Structures are given as C-alpha cells and as structure tokens.
Amino acid sequence: MSDLTVYLESDARRPELRTADPALITGHLAHAGILFERWTAEAPLPASADADAVLAAYAASIERLKEARRFCTVDVVRITLQTDGVAALRAKFLDEHIHEEDEARFFVEGTGAFYIHLDSRVFRVVCGAGDLLSIPAGTPHWFDMGAKPRFTTIRFFSRPDGWVATPTGDAIAARFPFFQPDAARAA
Ligand SMILES: [Fe+2]
Structure with a gap:
C-alpha cells in the first residue's frame, strides 16, 4: 500500500501531511515536480515470474515512460533478505x-520508502506493487x-553506463524514521 508523508525538514516528528489516497499522492508529488503513477499489468503475472515476463506484463507502460522521459534501457531487480550483501546495499542508499x-x-511487488528532500521539506513515499x-x-x-527487504522493481536508465549515487554529505537522513513496513501498515 503506497502512502505519502510530508515533513518540514526541521521536524521529523510531526508530519504536515499523511495520505494513502493515490490521487492525492500524485497531486502533491506533481506539485513538487515528482512523477508518481499507478500501473496495471497488461498480462497475468505469477509470483514466480522471471524478468522477461515482468517486462512483458508492463510493456506498454514501460515504452510510454521511456519515450516520455528519454530512458534508453530497463532492467528488473529483486532484493530479499537472501540477496548477497543486502545489509551493505541497504546502508549505501540510506544516506542522502x-x-x-x-x-x-x-514496484512489481514488495515495498520500499523513498525520502525526497525538496524545498525545505521531506516527502516520504512508501511505494508498493503498481507504483511508479x-x-x-x-x-x-x-x-x-x-x-x-523484499521487493522487485523495474529500473529505468538514461545512459548505458548506468546510474551512480553521489552523497550530498548532509546527515539529514539520520533524523528521520527508518522505514518499518509493519508499523506503516498498523499506523
Ligand atoms: Fe537514489
């Protein structure tokens, strides 16, 4: 289940806004210049689907986004607790x-949380199956x-040499709550 929480960057305890309404999430994020969409599979997708089946199921949406945003390649990544080096992988992207x-x-399946730091605010977007x-x-x-961790995502790339993370050096991420899927569902 996707949801959006908006914080002032100076206050990680009291959000300004929290919503699980996809239309409100799309609207608030669009206002901040961030694209959020809900996609529906064009073909049945079993839990055991391989990468080719995943890409086939969302082929039209993938092509539309590639053309609109000038992405040239896509891949499919599945991350679970059993993934080699998963703790280091989590830590790598936890810093801004x-x-x-x-x-x-x-997101083809599973969940993950993006924290986007924009205009003195932090937009936390919990993505679930069907969210772009x-x-x-x-x-x-x-x-x-x-x-x-447990999720499968389709990733989009603009350049053949892929995508590199450059740390900002800002420790802001440490002030905000970690993503706890079970707590998010209970709240
Ligand atoms: Fe990133």
Missing part, C-alpha cells in the same frame, strides 16, 4: 545522495528498503 539522471522505479516513482536528476533523496 543525488544522481545525474532521473531515478525511476516501478521518478525522482528528477539532482534531487537529494535517500531510500530505505527496511530491515527485511
């Missing part, structure tokens, strides 16, 4: 960073896959 290209991710989020190049953000 930027990329030289848009970071666009579509694209963070503009140069926008400070971090990502928390949670203590028990």
Whole structure:
C-alpha cells in the first residue's frame, strides 16, 4: 500500500501531511515536480515470474515512460533478505545522495520508502506493487528498503553506463524514521 508523508525538514516528528489516497499522492508529488503513477499489468503475472515476463506484463507502460522521459534501457531487480550483501546495499542508499539522471522505479511487488528532500521539506513515499516513482536528476533523496527487504522493481536508465549515487554529505537522513513496513501498515 503506497502512502505519502510530508515533513518540514526541521521536524521529523510531526508530519504536515499523511495520505494513502493515490490521487492525492500524485497531486502533491506533481506539485513538487515528482512523477508518481499507478500501473496495471497488461498480462497475468505469477509470483514466480522471471524478468522477461515482468517486462512483458508492463510493456506498454514501460515504452510510454521511456519515450516520455528519454530512458534508453530497463532492467528488473529483486532484493530479499537472501540477496548477497543486502545489509551493505541497504546502508549505501540510506544516506542522502543525488544522481545525474532521473531515478525511476516501478514496484512489481514488495515495498520500499523513498525520502525526497525538496524545498525545505521531506516527502516520504512508501511505494508498493503498481507504483511508479521518478525522482528528477539532482534531487537529494535517500531510500530505505527496511530491515527485511523484499521487493522487485523495474529500473529505468538514461545512459548505458548506468546510474551512480553521489552523497550530498548532509546527515539529514539520520533524523528521520527508518522505514518499518509493519508499523506503516498498523499506523
Ligand atoms: Fe537514489
């Protein structure tokens, strides 16, 4: 289940806004220049689907986004607690960073939380199955896959040499709550 929480950057305890309404999430994020969409699979997608089946199921939406945002390649990544080096992978993206290209991710299954630092605010977007989020190049953000990661995403790339994270050096991420999927559902 996707949701959006908006904080002032100076206050990680009392959010200004919290909503799970997809239309409100899309609207608030669009106002901040961030693309959020809900996609529906064009073909049945079993839990065991391989990368080719995942890409086929969302082929039209993938092509539309590639054309609109000038992405040239996509891949499919599945992360679980069993993934090699998963703790280091989680830690790598927990510090605020930027990329030289848009970071666009579509969640096929599972969850993860993006924290986007914009205009003195932090927009926390918890993405779930069916969510497409694209963070503009140069926008400070971090990502928390949670203590028990489990998600499959389609990643979009603008350049063949891929996508590199450059730390901003700002320790802001440490002041904000970690992503706890079970707590998010209970709240
Ligand atoms: Fe990133």
